[in-house]
Amino acid sequence: MAEEKREFQAEVAKLLEIVVHSLYSNKEIFLRELVSNASDACDKLRYAAQTEPHLAEGDGEYKIRLTVDTAAGTLTIADNGIGMNRDDLVANLGTIAKSGTAEFMSRLSGDQSKDMALIGQFGVGFYSAFMVADKVRVVTRKAGEQHGWAWESDGKGSFTIAPAEGAARGASITLTMRDDAKEFLEAHRLTSIIKRYSDHIAIPVILAEGDGGGEGDKTINSASALWTRSKSDISTEQYKEFYHHVAHAFDEPFLTIHYKAEGAIEYTGLLFVPGSKPFDLFSPERKNHLKLYVKRVFITDQAEGLLPPYLRFLRGIVDSQDLPLNVSREMLQHNPVLAKIKTGLVKRVLSELKKKAEDDQAAYLTFWEEFGPVLKEGIYEDFERKAEILALSRFRSTATDGWTSLAEAVARMKDGQEALYFATGDSVESLKKSPQLEGFLAKGIEVLLLTDPIDEFWVPAVGEFEGKALKAVTEGGLDLGKIKGDDKADADRPAPADSGDLDLLIAGLKLSLGDAVKDVKASERLTSSAVCLVIEEGQMSMHLEKLLKAHRQLDREQPRVLEINPRHPLIKSLAAAIKAKGREGIDDQAWLLYDQARIVEGEAPTDPVAFARRLAQVMEHGLA
Numbered sequence: 229m230a231e232e233k234r235e236f237q238a239e240v241a242k243l244l245e246i247v248v249h250s251l252y253s254n255k256e257i258f259l260r261e262l263v264s265n266a267s268d269a270c271d272k273l274r275y276a277a278q279t280e281p282h283l284a285e286g287d288g289e290y291k292i293r294l295t296v297d298t299a300a301g302t303l304t305i306a307d308n309g310i311g312m313n314r315d316d317l318v319a320n321l322g323t324i325a326k327s328g329t330a331e332f333m334s335r336l337s338g339d340q341s342k343d344m345a346l347i348g349q350f351g352v353g354f355y356s357a358f359m360v361a362d363k364v365r366v367v368t369r370k371a372g373e374q375h376g377w378a379w380e381s382d383g384k385g386s387f388t389i390a391p392a393e394g395a396a397r398g399a400s401i402t403l404t405m406r407d408d409a410k411e412f413l414e415a416h417r418l419t420s421i422i423k424r425y426s427d428h429i430a431i432p433v434i435l436a437e438g439d440g441g442g443e444g445d446k447t448i449n450s451a452s453a454l455w456t457r458s459k460s461d462i463s464t465e466q467y468k469e470f471y472h473h474v475a476h477a478f479d480e481p482f483l484t485i486h487y488k489a490e491g492a493i494e495y496t497g498l499l500f501v502p503g504s505k506p507f508d509l510f511s512p513e514r515k516n517h518l519k520l521y522v523k524r525v526f527i528t529d530q531a532e533g534l535l536p537p538y539l540r541f542l543r544g545i546v547d548s549q550d551l552p553l554n555v556s557r558e559m560l561q562h563n564p565v566l567a568k569i570k571t572g573l574v575k576r577v578l579s580e581l582k583k584k585a586e587d588d589q590a591a592y593l594t595f596w597e598e599f600g601p602v603l604k605e606g607i608y609e610d611f612e613r614k615a616e617i618l619a620l621s622r623f624r625s626t627a628t629d630g631w632t633s634l635a636e637a638v639a640r641m642k643d644g645q646e647a648l649y650f651a652t653g654d655s656v657e658s659l660k661k662s663p664q665l666e667g668f669l670a671k672g673i674e675v676l677l678l679t680d681p682i683d684e685f686w687v688p689a690v691g692e693f694e695g696k697a698l699k700a701v702t703e704g705g706l707d708l709g710k711i712k713g714d715d716k717a718d719a720d721r722p723a724p725a726d727s728g729d730l731d732l733l734i735a736g737l738k739l740s741l742g743d744a745v746k747d748v749k750a751s752e753r754l755t756s757s758a759v760c761l762v763i764e765e766g767q768m769s770m771h772l773e774k775l776l777k778a779h780r781q782l783d784r785e786q787p788r789v790l791e792i793n794p795r796h797p798l799i800k801s802l803a804a805a806i807k808a809k810g811r812e813g814i815d816d817q818a819w820l821l822y823d824q825a826r827i828v829e830g831e832a833p834t835d836p837v838a839f840a841r842r843l844a845q846v847m848e849h850g851l852a
């Protein structure tokens with residue numbers, strides 16, 4: 229087969245453009261990316277050779293070799309890992325196959341440091357070679373295959389692929405350095421970059437000196453897996469570089485958890501809570517990203533059973549002593565050892581988070597803001613740990629501008645208050661203004677303001693905290709009268725409508741609204757609003773109904789209860805009017821009240837045209 233020329237996928241071409249033209253501030257990271265790829269390729273072969281030893285072709289001493297040719301102005305990074313065949317080359321070095329590419333592209337801001345962090349998360353990986361090279365040539369042969377291939381590109385829209393006979397197993401990447409990147413041909417510069425970014429790589433990174441014949445080769449990294457070293461020998465900087473390597477992240481880890489579990493099950497965990505949200509945190513697969521090793525051999529980064537989905541923000545590795553080396557990925561699915569490791573990891577991570585919450589509240593809150601909505605999934609999904617996760621959870625509330633724990637909210641409960649109250653909605657600001665809260669605010673009774681979609685699920689599932697029921701303020705029939713609040717307002721509240729008149733009005737409204745409402749009731753919860761909508765106990769919350777409708781998972785809406793404020797001047801006049809004049813005009817009034825309550829809930833009036841007509845009439849009357 230002769231040489232073939234192909235175009236890069238459009239996204240790659242765009243990415244290359246950005247890489248070449250705007251990301252020159254931190255060029256040296258190209259080496260980290262290529263060494264990281266080489267190390268992954270060796271890990272992959274080591275794993276494959278466990279079950280198919282012939283793949284190693286008698287060479288199981290994995291290493292990465294850097295060779296400089298000053299005369300030619302090239303740097304070559306060669307590994308004896310798994311290598312690539314022709315199809316792999318086209319797929320891996322011609323496209324960005326990962327899901328979410330389009331979204332990623334749209335998030336690039338043009339601001340170098342931000343883009344760099346994003347690209348780091350996404351993994352520009354191999355393409356970073358074009359930050360320093362005019363031309364990149366990859367010569368590779370896949371383990372177990374006979375023919376080698378050469379891939380070459382100047383990064384300007386296309387690449388070529390041609391057969392390369394005699395290629396060694398693995399991949400050898402030769403960069404022809406740009407004029408402004410000649411510094412990366414100097415041994416001391418290369419050595420310091422490797423020490424800085426790649427010291428934790430578990431296989432030797434060798435700098436070939438002299439003519440490349442092997443004489444004077446020098447291993448320039450520590451070449452032992454970082455997590456096997458003792459904690460006291462690892463600097464914060466080294467942990468951070470390792471985190472950048474495993475997580476493909478550029479930020480500071482929020483928490484580093486490194487420990488060795490001994491006893492019935494032995495494993496080492498080196499886990500990181502990232503400083504900021506990884507871009508795929510809310511993708512529907514809810515995959516975890518921990519890398520599983522067995523006795524230092526990389527097995528997989530897709531061991532589903534290793535971590536519950538609510539801890540999927542963690543990054544890092546787990547190295548087990550107890551799993552067999554030839555464990556297949558399928559065998560991992562219902563593996564009892566893995567299940568025990570998982571229990572251990574969850575316990576450890578939650579206790580470290582607890583410690584952080586106790587020792588450094590402010591820092592803990594930054595974690596909570598990033599990952600709280602994910603951790604809360606555990607309240608719903610992990611029955612055994614729900615109390616622990618609830619205790620770690622923080623909430624917005626009417627009692628404070630910041631965050632509160634449930635324990636703090638319990639401590640603030642008023643005399644006679646038996647439940648913790650909450651409201652669910654899209655934002656704290658809009659919740660604070662909702663009419664259902666008026667009575668609570670007037671009495672100084674705290675209401676927790678829940679704005680994450682997950683809140684709709686765990687609250688009903690949990691139902692209580694330390695014996696205190698969790699009650700939605702939107703539920704009908706709440707009797708605030710029993711609670712001793714800051715009731716100075718009570719004395720100066722206007723008198724309610726005459727109860728006989730009020731009964732007439734309620735009956736009239738019910739007749740007009742028919743099936744649109746479940747009931748009409750007088751309520752003490754309102755202070756400044758005339759009406760509001762609530763649900764009956766056990767009914768789906770209005771906010772959840774809205775979420776489901778937005779996702780087209782619900783097409784009907786359930787009728788609600790219209791609560792009216794017997795002390796409101798409008799209600800009082802309406803009650804008096806119905807007594808004096810009977811039902812005349814009441815239909816329009818009833819629908820206006822009901823639609824107004826809907827609008828406050830962020831919903832459209834039942835019949836917008838009729839609503840507009842009624843409103844116009846009222847205005848006309850007002851002006852007449």
Ligand SMILES: Nc1ncnc2c1ncn2[C@@H]1O[C@H](COP(=O)(O)OP(=O)(O)OP(=O)(O)O)[C@@H](O)[C@H]1O
Binds near residue numbers: 265266307311
């Ligand atoms: N030295 C290598 N040997 C074998 N395969 C390689 C090598 N370098 C890259 N690849 C292949 O090319 C793919 C793309 O590499 P690239 O660095 O662009 O992304 P990645 O490594 O998958 O992502 P990330 O950088 O986020 O880890 C890799 O997943 C791997 O399959």
